[in-house]
Amino acid sequence: MENNNHIRHIDELGRVVIPANFRKALSLETDSPVSINLQGNTITIQAATSRCAICGKEDNLHNIGDKWICQSCVDFINHKFTK
Ligand SMILES: [Zn+2]
Incomplete structure (x- = not known):
């Protein structure tokens, strides 16, 4: 089974790396738009397709x-x- 839980650290500019296997699974490449949402204490990142x-x-x-x-x-x- 693929590793579905990654601990990452936010850098000094507030960036966090999306794991490569997650990016590949959603066909996210450099400059792909994503939608970032905050709900309660959870942040979600979705591929932003119109x-x-x-x-x-x-x-x-x-x-x-x-x-x-x-x-x-x-x-x-x-x-x-x-x-
Ligand atoms: Zn319609």
């Missing part, structure tokens, strides 16, 4: 606040709530 917040599609996206919504969902919402 997906529709409603249906999960990855294309034809519109940025609304901090979310992405695809054209199909925009059309559906417009049809549903503007009639």
